[in-house]
Amino acid sequence: MKNLHVLIVDDEEDMRDMVQMYLENAGFTCSQAGNASETYQMIEDKHIDLILLDIMMPEEDGFQVCERIRAKSNIPIIFLSAKGEEWDKVKGLQLGGDDYIVKPFSPGELTARIHAVLRRTGSVEAIEQPNKIGRIFINTKGRTVTVDGNQVPLTLKEYEMLLFFVKNKNQALSREQLLEKIWGLDYSGSLRTVDTHIKTLRMKLGAGDYIQTVWGIGYKFEVPNE
Amino acid sequence: MKNLHVLIVDDEEDMRDMVQMYLENAGFTCSQAGNASETYQMIEDKHIDLILLDIMMPEEDGFQVCERIRAKSNIPIIFLSAKGEEWDKVKGLQLGGDDYIVKPFSPGELTARIHAVLRRTGSVEAIEQPNKIGRIFINTKGRTVTVDGNQVPLTLKEYEMLLFFVKNKNQALSREQLLEKIWGLDYSGSLRTVDTHIKTLRMKLGAGDYIQTVWGIGYKFEVPNE
DNA sequence: TATTGTTGTGAGAAATCTGTGAAGTTGTTA
DNA sequence: TAACAACTTCACAGATTTCTCACAACAATA
Numbered sequence: 001m002k003n004l005h006v007l008i009v010d011d012e013e014d015m016r017d018m019v020q021m022y023l024e025n026a027g028f029t030c031s032q033a034g035n036a037s038e039t040y041q042m043i044e045d046k047h048i049d050l051i052l053l054d055i056m057m058p059e060e061d062g063f064q065v066c067e068r069i070r071a072k073s074n075i076p077i078i079f080l081s082a083k084g085e086e087w088d089k090v091k092g093l094q095l096g097g098d099d100y101i102v103k104p105f106s107p108g109e110l111t112a113r114i115h116a117v118l119r120r121t122g123s124v125e126a127i128e129q130p131n132k133i134g135r136i137f138i139n140t141k142g143r144t145v146t147v148d149g150n151q152v153p154l155t156l157k158e159y160e161m162l163l164f165f166v167k168n169k170n171q172a173l174s175r176e177q178l179l180e181k182i183w184g185l186d187y188s189g190s191l192r193t194v195d196t197h198i199k200t201l202r203m204k205l206g207a208g209d210y211i212q213t214v215w216g217i218g219y220k221f222e223v224p225n226e
Numbered sequence: 227m228k229n230l231h232v233l234i235v236d237d238e239e240d241m242r243d244m245v246q247m248y249l250e251n252a253g254f255t256c257s258q259a260g261n262a263s264e265t266y267q268m269i270e271d272k273h274i275d276l277i278l279l280d281i282m283m284p285e286e287d288g289f290q291v292c293e294r295i296r297a298k299s300n301i302p303i304i305f306l307s308a309k310g311e312e313w314d315k316v317k318g319l320q321l322g323g324d325d326y327i328v329k330p331f332s333p334g335e336l337t338a339r340i341h342a343v344l345r346r347t348g349s350v351e352a353i354e355q356p357n358k359i360g361r362i363f364i365n366t367k368g369r370t371v372t373v374d375g376n377q378v379p380l381t382l383k384e385y386e387m388l389l390f391f392v393k394n395k396n397q398a399l400s401r402e403q404l405l406e407k408i409w410g411l412d413y414s415g416s417l418r419t420v421d422t423h424i425k426t427l428r429m430k431l432g433a434g435d436y437i438q439t440v441w442g443i444g445y446k447f448e449v450p451n452e
Numbered sequence: 453t454a455t456t457g458t459t460g461t462g463a464g465a466a467a468t469c470t471g472t473g474a475a476g477t478t479g480t481t482a
Numbered sequence: 483t484a485a486c487a488a489c490t491t492c493a494c495a496g497a498t499t500t501c502t503c504a505c506a507a508c509a510a511t512a
Binding site for chain 3: 421422
Binding site: 156 | 487488489490491492497498499
């Protein structure tokens with residue numbers, strides 16, 4: 001996969017840094033802009049593959065910025081909006097936004113949407129997604145999981161967990177790693193929460209012993225015959 | 227592997243000394259700083275490859291120190307925080323920290339994280355992992371061990387012991403050394419505990435006489451034909 | 453060979469970790 | 483607001499690992 005450059009636009013530095021960290025972990029290169037004029041300058045100066053654009057910003061807000069960018073460029077734009085912030089999905093997308101994400105979001109959600117947008121806009125050759133693993137079939141577009149032909153309804157956390165496991169199959173993963181990647185760096189709850197989700201995932205995936213316990217460490221996803 | 231220089235920053239001398247001992251045993255060169263100003267001076271004076279930075283310090287705390295260092299340098303920084311200490315992962319990492327470790331930690335955990343950070347930041351060429359030794363195959367990602375093609379289930383201590391033996395093969399290792407490296411400096415149990423683990427390891431590794439008794443000293447890991 | 457100190461080993465106690473049901477929280481939807 | 487789903491926490495039983503101990507077996511030394 002070629003190296004993709006994402007521009008993060010947000011007036012809060014903390015938020016920019018956090019997003020950048022998430023993205024760099026996922027293999028993206030990042031630049032930051034704290035306001036509208038910095039944004040325009042960045043776009044002139046560098047090759048940007050995608051823009052993450054916060055809506056609430058002093059001076060020009062995200063919608064205005066989007067409009068001005070669209071006047072001369074088709075760079076994919078994903079809007080960021082804080083939860084509860086009053087905003088109009090329709091408006092954003094009409095202005096040429098390609099998607100939107102509501103804060104707070106998990107690292108997995110962020111990268112998933114970026115990949116989806118890049119694929120959709122054709123900016124990048126289809127990114128191969130894991131699909132069939134043993135008797136589990138994961139449809140990342142539809143966000144559905146099928147086991148032995150039967151669709152299994154997974155909750156958000158279960159789904160992200162399964163995806164992360166599949167991406168790192170045959171690797172022992174600690175609870176800390178799972179929490180950090182799926183819940184985000186700022187999660188401060190109990191480690192044992194992972195156990196509970198493991199329980200339900202195991203149950204939903206049925207027989208197959210996909211998820212092994214690595215005693216004293218955490219868990220590992222293994223495919224029986226591979 | 228080139229000689230890497232680690233700066234240990236902590237206001238407690240005991241902690242600094244302990245960490246230094248761990249690191250020197252692992253082949254690092256160390257310097258110490260007990261407060262913020264010493265830290266800045268060290269960075270000016272010496273070539274430092276990585277900083278271990280305690281968060282709780284009188285006067286300037288670790289976060290502030292990190293911020294000031296980041297203002298002019300990209301030296302990798304790993305935060306140290308005592309268990310239970312209220313601290314914010316996100317804050318630390320946003321300020322430019324590369325990782326964090328919660329005290330108390332084992333020597334193995336410490337060096338593993340340092341290596342990971344150095345690899346990630348590109349400070350050092352990937353450090354080769356032990357893999358095949360005689361008829362033993364160690365998969366560090368999956369944390370599995372195979373002997374003659376058969377997977378052998380090892381407990382945590384057994385696994386860490388084997389790894390340590392392999393890293394120091396053909397060297398006579400005292401029980402004290404083993405306890406210090408695998409259990410940590412604060413272990414206060416019986417020396418003979420080692421014997422018991424040696425017993426089970428020998429049994430699980432099967433024929434091959436990998437682990438030799440060095441009478442009056444301790445044990446040694448040897449590979450038959452090498 | 454007798455003596456002394458060291459190591460091997462089995463058994464069981466102690467410590468630690470995981471699985472799980474149930475209850476509590478939070479957030480969403482109608 | 484009530485009903486519901488998702489998520490988290492808790493507590494305890496059960497499983498697994500780790501440690502200790504006692505004694506047998508062994509090596510070194512005189």
